Amino acid sequence: MSETTTGRAAAPAAPAPAAPAGPLRVRVRERIQETPDAVSLVLDAELTYRPGQFLTLRIPGGGARCYSLASSPHTGEPMRITVKRVPGGLGSGWVCDTVAEGDELEVLPPAGTFTPGPDGLDGDLLLVAGGSGITPVLSLAKSALAAGRGRIALLYANRDPASVIFRDELDGLAARHPDRLTVVHWLESLRGLPTAARLGGLVAPYADREAWLCGPGPLMDAAETALRSAGAAGARIRRERYFSLGADVFAPAATPTDAPPGAGVDAVAVVQLDGETRTAPWPRRATLLDALLAAGVEAPYSCREGACAACCCRVVEGEVTMVRNEVLDGEDLADGYVLACQAFPLTDRVGVTYG
Known part of the structure; x- marks a missing residue:
């Protein structure tokens, strides 16, 4: 899985609220060891954001990484990003090994399009996450429970019990909202890889819901195939996209020396x-x-x-x-x-x- 995550395949119905451009400095209020391989950073920051968006962090030595917000703008909780260690990952290694309470981080304003529109929290939802893909999905779930009226089914895939991020928080949400939130854990150590055939029976009852998928590509492919086989409309399936930033987005952009073919006058x-x-x-x-x-x-x-x-x-x-x-x-x-x-x-x- 890539260390960086941005928006879904299509643009939102309306762009996210505009935030101030350029880098900002935020302080780490608290560091939480979620699992042996995942760390949450609770931030002292009051920034406007939507459920499912991310923050872009400057990484020492140049470069940047994007990490999704696990917090919800509808619950009054502080902003929180969660980072899972990627073997050899420069950004995740720095966060997991070095960043401490009281440190200041340089970030870009919240961004990303893996987020519902103004009226998108009231409908019934199917959320599918794998590994650290639970981060924006948790933000969506908490927001829908706090500010919406619909029912939520969450399917969360991990290797084994030790790799389940936010287990206690998910259990608490399900206990407080027994009529609205259903959480199903898929552990590869017990059930094998989550293929389309194996997921079919789990997702079929929710094929009429808007579906939000975030996690490793094979998991999202399997979930989408299972949903489409069950009759789900492709336009109602949202996928988080993963990519790596190829440049230092904190550096001033250079003016191109040549306009693209077809460009007009000033x-x-x-x-x-x-x-x-x-x-x-x-x-x-x-x-x-x-x-x-x-x-x-x-x-x-x-x-x-x-x-x-x-x-x-x-x-x-x-x-x-x-x-x-x-x-x-x-x-x-x-x-x-x-x-x-x-x-x-x-x-x-x-x-x-x-x-």
């Missing part, structure tokens, strides 16, 4: 963000994100690689071209959504809106 960007309208010059060889940041517009972003959708916005006037897109699907593009970190102007005036 443009003007008219941006609606946080209830304000701003106008910024947009050089042909700069991405929309870089143009906005250079003009002092605090546009949200995270990976800067077209893979997380944290910078997702909607074009409402003019046209753009993108050089990379690993997140938005055809429907999103048809609705005008673009990734600001990958967008270049095609017209001399482009209007975009966040949220």
